[in-house]
Amino acid sequence: MSDKNKKIGSVLVVGSGIAGMQASLDCANAGFKVFLVEKQPSIGGNMARLDKTFPTNDCAMCMISPKLVEVGRHLNIDILSYSDLKNVEGQAGNYRVTINRRARFVDEEKCNGCGDCERACPVSLADVFNGELAEHQAIYRLYPQAIPNVFTINKNKLPSPCKATCPAGTNSHGYVALISKGKFLKALDVVRERMPFASICGRICFHPCEDVCNRGKIDEPVSIRNLKRFVADYEWEMIQKGESVERPPDEKPIEIKMDYQEKVAIIGGGPAGLTCAYDLAIKGYPVTVFDANEKLGGMMTYGIPAYRLARDFLEFELDLIVKKGIKVELGTRFGVDFNFEDLEKQGYQTIMFATGAPFTKKIPLEGIDAKGVLESIPFLKETNEGRKPDIGKKIVVIGGGNVAIDVARSAIRIMEPGSEVNVICLESREEMPAHEWEIVEALEEGVKIHPSWGPSKIISDSNGVTGIETIKCISVFDELEKFSPSFDKGIKKTFEASTILLSVGQMSDFSFLSDDIRTKNGVIDTDPLTLETTVKGIFAGGDNVTGPKSLVVAVAQGHRASDSIHRYLRGLDLREDREPIEQTREFAEIPKNTYPAGIPRHVMPTLDAATRKTSFIEMETGFTADMAIKEASRCLNCAICSECYECVRACKAQAINHDSKDELIDLNVGAIILANGFEPFDASLKPEYGFGRYKNVITSLQFERILSASGPYSGDIKRPGDGKAPKKIAWIQCIGSRDVTVGNDYCSSVCCMYATKQSIIAKEHESDTDCTIFFIDMRAFGKGFEGFYNRAKNEHGTHYIRSQVSSIKENPENENLILRYNDVESNNRIVSDEFDLVVLSVGLVANPSIKETAELVGVQCNQFGFAGTQPAYPLLSGREGIFLSGAVNGPKDIPETVMQSSAAAALCGQLLNDARGTEIEVREYPVEKDISDEEPRIGVFVCHCGINIAAVIDVKSVVDYVKKIPGVVHAEDTLYTCSQDSQKIIKETIIEKKLNRLIVASCTPRTHESLFQETLREAGLNKYLFEMADIREQCSWVHQQEPEKATEKAIDLIRGSIGKSHLLEPIHFKTVGITKAALVIGGGLTGMTTSISLAKQGIEVFLVERNDYLGGELIHIDRSLEGDNLQVRLSDAIKEVELEDNITVFLNSTIDSVNGFLGNFTSTIKGTATTEIKHGAIIVATGASQSQPSEFLYGQNDNVMTQRELEVNLKDNFIAKNVVMIQCVGSRNDTRTYCSRTCCSEAIKNALAIKEQHPETIVSILYREIRTYAYKEVYYRKAREKGIRFIHFPDDQYPDVSEKNGALEIKVHNTVLGKELTLPANKLILSPAIIPESENNERIGELLKVPINEDGFFMEAHVKLRPVDFANEGVFVCGLAHSPKFTEENVVQALAVAGRVSCILSKDTLEVGGLISVVDPEKCASCLTCLRECVYEAPFINAEGVAEIEAIKCQGCGNCTSACPAKAIQLRTFTDIQEKALFFSILKEPEILKNELD
C-alpha cells in the first residue's frame, strides 16, 4: 500500500453543535483522534441557546453542559474553534485538510475566562447569542458555560473611518468608546498616544474624522473633536481643583524610556517641531527646541485667536510637552543668532527644521505699500499678545481663507462698537476656502463678506490708506482647476478703509538654509516618506514642507520626522515598514450588531454673538460630562474593537495580543463529518409579520433566550418593547417553513413542538399567562410528542387555533399586537384579537456555512441549501469518506441529530477500522494520593447556577456559614461550578489547600457528579472522596417563594454532606476483559444494518431472527415516498449479511436466556438447536407491526383495505373512480395515544401513485393532521397540486362509513367548509397504526431488564441525548422497537447503535467496581434474599457458601442492601454509617454527632 492510500485513524468534524459534539465523542471513544472545527468562538451550537427541550422539558443547558465539558476535556478531541475549513484534498481514508484559525486576539492557553477584560471593554454590541436582546462587549464569550472558556475580541478587518482618516493617526474610535463609558482620563491617554495637543486640537482641528464618520450616513457624525476637547478640559479642571490626575500604576500609558545620548536640535517650536521633540523625548533622546519667538507654540500661539483657543489651555499643554524633558531656547533665530556650525559644536547629531510658514504672501497691487496696509500674521500676533493696534473704524480684509476670517473676527473684537469689517475675496461664497462654520460665526458677529471681488487698487492719501477699489471676479480657477482668476473690469466696487489687512496666503522664508538643503516650489525638498532633506541626516517637517496646512497635519509630520530621526540615530533603515503616506480609504462599514442610540448630535454650547464679539473669551464653552457620554454613545463602533487596549491593561494573565494573526494548520484525517447545522430563519424576510418593526414581535429563539435563566432578562418573561410581563402571548407557526414564497417548501419539523414547549414553560413562569398557538397542522409525530401536545392542550390550557394569521397590526396606544385570523374550527369567523407579545415560530434554514463547506469538499447541496441530495441515505454526502450528521442534511430535532451523529461515527469506524487506535493518546492521571492517615480536610464549593440557585438562596451567607464548620478548610461560591474555569479552580484548590474531601453544592449528581469526580482524579484524589449537595432541584427550585427558609435548608443539606464526607473512603476499580461480539435480536433491515456495520468494524455478530427469513416488516413495502426501491435495498442487505464472515445468522430462533454484563454476556439462542454464545453487547431490533383495523367496514367489504393492501393492488392496473383514504385509524386515540408517524406520507405516496396511473381518479384524504415533516412536505404540496383532495375533520368526529347496495358512502364533517360532506367511494383505504410487538417486547424487556413505555415501545435511557442506549449498560435499541418511523430513519438508528456499541467493544478492557454493593461474609446468613431481590442477577452464593455480588453486574441500585435482613450488604458510599452521618448532620452540628455515632 502506498503512503497515499494509507488510512488515517483520525476524523475531522465540521461544526460543533450537538451533532458535532456527539459525533466527536463517539469517534473519539471508538479509538479515533478527532479534530472539531467550529466557526464560533466556542462549541455548543444552537442547542446551547435553548432554555428547555421537548417533550420532557429538561433544561437544555443542564444537558449540554456536561457534554461541552466532556468534549472540552476529552484527550482525543482537539477543539479548533473560531476556525474555518479552508482546503480539502485527498480521498476517503486519507484527506489532507487546511484549517484557518482566525485570530481571536486572546491566547487560549493563557486566558482563564475570568472576565476582567470584558468589564474593562468600553465597546458594547448587540449580543447575537441572546437574540440581540442584551449587549455584550467587543471582547466576549458566547455564554458563561462556553467551551473553550476563553474570550475573543470581535474586530472588523477594516479600520474605523475616523481613526484611519486622522492624519496624526489618533485613535478617535478608541477615545470615543472610552468616553461613552465615562472613562475620561483613560480616553485622554488614548488621545495623547498620537496627539500631544489634545486640548488644542480638540478646539481647532478641522476634524476630517467627522467628515467620514459612518454615523453621518444615519443622521449626523459623532462630534469627535469636541469629545477630545472635553477629556482634555476634564483633566485640566481636575488640576485646577487641586485633584490628583495621577493614573493608578497599572493604568498608566505604557512608555518605554531609554537613555539615548544623541542630541537632537529642532528648529521651530510649532506643532510639527514640538511633536517631533515630544516623541523623541519620550523615547529618551536629549532634545532642544529653538524658536525665534518669545513663546513656544508657533501658529498655535501666534496665529490662532484666543476666542477659539484660550491661552490657559494652550500654555498648560505646551508646558506638559516641555515637561517630558525637552530643552527650550526661545528668542533665538536660526541663521541669525546661531547656525549649523554652532549646533555641531554643541554636539547635536541631527537637526529637524520645523520653521513653519509664518510670512504673509505679498500681492502685486497698486498702492500696496501705503501706510495702513498690514500683514495678517503680525496683526494676529499682536492681538493675541493682548495689544490693540489702532486700525480705525473701517477695515477691509483681503482673502477668503481661515486666516482672513480669524483676522476679521479678531479685528472686530478690538474695534469700537459700530466699526465696519469687510472681507473681500476672489472666490464665490461656495468656493471660499475658509471652513463654513467659521464664516457663519463671523457673519453672526457682524463681519461682512463680499465674495467674488478682487482688489484692483489701494486708494490712499498722505495719511495713508483710505479705501480699496475692487473689480468683479468672474472665475477663480481655469478649466484645469489651476488658480487663474478672470475679472470683469467693468464692474467696480470701492470700499472705504482705515486699514487693509492682507490675508491671501502664507509662506516660508528659507534664507537661513545652506545651499545644499534644497527647496522646491516654495517648500523644503524632502523625501515624503522619511522627511529627510537633500542633506543626509537633516530632516524637515510641518508647514515648511507641506505649505500652510493644519495643526493635525503638522503633528503627523512631527511623528514622521521623529520616527526617521530615531531610525537615523539608531542606524536603522529609514524606509523599512514605514506607515504609508496615503491613508487607507477602505473603511469599515457600519457593523451589523451595533445599534445606534437615537440621540441627535450634541451642539457645542457657544457664547452668543453679541457677547463674544466684544472680547477674546473662548466662545465655545465645552461639553458637560453628561453630554460627552451621550454624544460618545452615538458612536457605531465601526471597527467593533476600538483598540483602546483597556483589555490589555485589565488582563492579569497577559493573554491579550492585539497583533495576533490568522494561522493556517494542516491536518491529515481519514474521514470528515459535516455537522454544520442550521440557523433560524430570518423573520425580517416576512415583513408582514412586523419583525424588526413591532417591538413586541419576537422570534421563537429570542423567546427561548427570554425564558432562559441566563438570558437577557434573567429568566423573567418580559416583552422587549416596554419590559412589561406579557399576559397574553401568541405563537405563529410556519414562519419561513412550508412557504414557497421564501423558497422553503419543507417543514422544519421542530417548531410545533418547541412552540408547545414554550407555551408550557411560559405558564410555568407565570401561571395566568394566556397562550395561543396559531398553526396549520400540528406536527407531533415523534416519540412522546402527541402526549406532550395533549398535555399542553388539556392540562396547561394552551389554545391551539388552526389558522394562518392574515395580518398583524400594532395597537399604537399600548404596542400590543392585533391579530386577524379566520377561525376555521369556530364556524369560520373572522376574528381580531389583541396580544401582548407575538412569537414567530421561525423555521430552520441551512446554515450558510454548509454551502461554503460543501463546495470545499465537493459535496452537493439540495435546493434548500442543505447538504446531500438523497433522502434515503441522509448520512452520505455523495463523496466517499465524507459523512453528514444533524441538521446539515435537513431540519430535525435533537434525538434524530444525536442518532445521526452516532451513526456517522459508525460509518467512520467502518471506513477506518484498520487505522483504529493509531492516532489516539491515552489519559494518565496523577498517582492517587494516599489519604488513609489524614484527618479530613474538606473543601466546599457552592454554585450560583447563574440565578437558578442564587436568586433564591443567599449563596454568600451559605459560604460564610460553611466556612465555620469543623473540618472545612476551604469554602467558596462560583457562578457555575460546572464550568471549565471552575474545574481549574477546584483542582488548584485541592492541591494548594491539601484537600482530601470535596463537596459541591449545586444541582443533581445524576448529571454532574462524574464531571466533578474527574476533577478529583486530575487533582490526585480518589473520585469517591466527593459528595454533592443538591441545593437546586431539592431546594431553590422548590422553595422559590421562601428564600430565607431555602437558604437555611441549603445550609442543612450542605452540613449533611460535610458530615457524611468525614466517613468517605477511596474505592478502587478492577479491570475486566471484553468479548468483542454483539448479539442482535431481530433480522429486519434495522437489525441487519447494525450487524453489517459492526461486522465491518471487526466485531463478531450473532443475528437472531424468529422467522425463517430475514427482512422483517419491510417486505410489505415496495417503494418509499421518495421513490426508492426498498425491496432492492432489502435484498442487498440480506446478501451482505450472508456474505459477511463476522455475522452468524440464527433463523427461526429466539433468545432464551441472557446472563452477564456489559462486555461479558452469555446468552442462549433457542432454535432448531440451543446455542450458547458469549458477547459484549446486546441490540434490540425487534421491530413492530401494523394494526388490523376493526372499523370502517374493514373485513366486511372487499373495497375497504389498508394502505399496504392498496400498494399490492397498485402493482397492477388500479381502476377506481373515487378513492377515499381515512387517516389515523387506530392512532392518536384514547387507547393508542401516539402518532404512527409514517401514515400521512404513506397515504400521499399511494395517492400520488394512483394519480400517476389514472389522473382522473378522484382521491380524497380525510385527515386530522397531515404530518409530512421535513422534506416530505414537498410531496404533500405536490399531492395538492395534482388535485388530491385533503379534507380535514375534527378529532372527535371521525367519518361515518356506510354501505348501500355494495357501494361505499362516506360522510365527513369538513372543518374548512364547516359542513358535512358525503363522498362516494369505490375504494376506501385505511391508514392503520404501527403497533408494538407487545408480548415479545415484554418478554425481551424482562430478559434484558430494560423498560417499556406506556405505548408498549422500548424506552431509551434519555429521550434527547441517549436515544439508542438503554439505562442498562451494554444494551441498545433501534428501529420500530423504539418507535414508529421510516425506513431511512430506522437505518440511521441502526447505524447509531453500531456507533455506540463500537465505543465499548473497540476497547480491550473495562473498569468495574466503584459504586456497588458488597457483602460482609461475616454477617451473611446465606438466606438468598439478595438473590431474589436483585433484578440484575448480580448476587450469587460463592464457594465459601456466602453471598457475593458480581461487581460488573451490580448497578448500585441498593435493593439488596435494604432487603438484607442481617444488614450484611452495604452499598459503597451509601453505607449505613455514612447515611446516618448524613442525616444526623443535617439535623445537628458534626461534633455533637460524632459522639452520638460513637
Added chain:
Amino acid sequence: MESEKLGFYPGCTLEGSSSGYAESMLKVFDLLKIPIKELDDWSCCGASSAHALDHELHLALNLRNLALAEKQDFKELLAPCAACYHRLISTNNEFYLDNALLASLNKQTGLNYQGKVKVRNILDFLIHQVGIEKIENQVAHSLSSLKIACYYGCLNTRIPRLLPFDKVEYPESMDQIIKALGAETAEWSYKTECCGAGLGITAEDISNKLVSKILLDATAKEVDCIVVACPMCHVNLDTRQDKIIQQFDIPKEIPIYYITQLMGLAFGIEEQFLGIKQNFMPALQI
C-alpha cells in the same frame, strides 16, 4: 430613454376625479425626460364591475386596449391607476397562458393582439426604469421636514405571481421614492389594507370604517400626509375625510397626495401645475 415606446393608459379616473394624478405625472415625466404618449382611442378597463360580472367581457375590454397599444407600437403600457393596471396585467397574463383564448378574443374584438405589450405599474416603473438615483438627482426642494405614510392599497403590489416588483404584504417601493425626495417614511400597519375601493360609492359606511382605521394609524404615527398611487385610494381617503374624521374621532386632518404630486413638489414644480388644488384636504405648506 427609449422614445415612442411607452404608452400611457389613463383610464376613466385619470381623466376625471384624479386628473391631478395625470397632470402631476406628466409634469414629472417631462422633467425626468421620459417620453410618454397617451394611448389613442383607449376604452374602459372594466375595473369596477365588468370583471366581476362577465370574465370574458372584461378580457375583451382589456385585450382591445392592449391590441391598440401593440398596434401603436408601444412596447410598454403604463397604467397609473392601480385598478386599470391590475385588469390589464391579469388579462395580459391570461393570454400568455392560453393561446386558444387569445384567438377567440381577437376574433371578438377584431384586433390581432400578439401579446407583445408589457404592462407597467407606476411604482415599478419609477423604481426599476427611472431609478432612485435619477429621482434623487432631480430633487430641488428636499421634503426633509416631512414624515409621510406610504399607502399602497390592495392592488398595487398584487397579484404576487404576476411579475412581482415589490414585497406583497409589506411593500417598500413607494417608501424608497419618498425617501429619495428627502422625507422620512412611517413604519405603519396599514400599508396594504383595503380602503373599500368601489364600496366608497355603493356602501359608503363600510368604506368609511375601513378608511378610518387607516387614518387613525397614520395619525398615531404622527405623519404629515399620506401618499398614494391609486385613484381609488385617493378618493376614499381624501374626498370624505372631513366626514370620517368627525364620525370616527380622528384627531386631525391628513392631506392625501399622489406620489407624483409629491415628486413634483420636491422637483420644484409649482403647485398649480400638479393638480394639488383638486385634492379635498388642504395641502401642506411645502
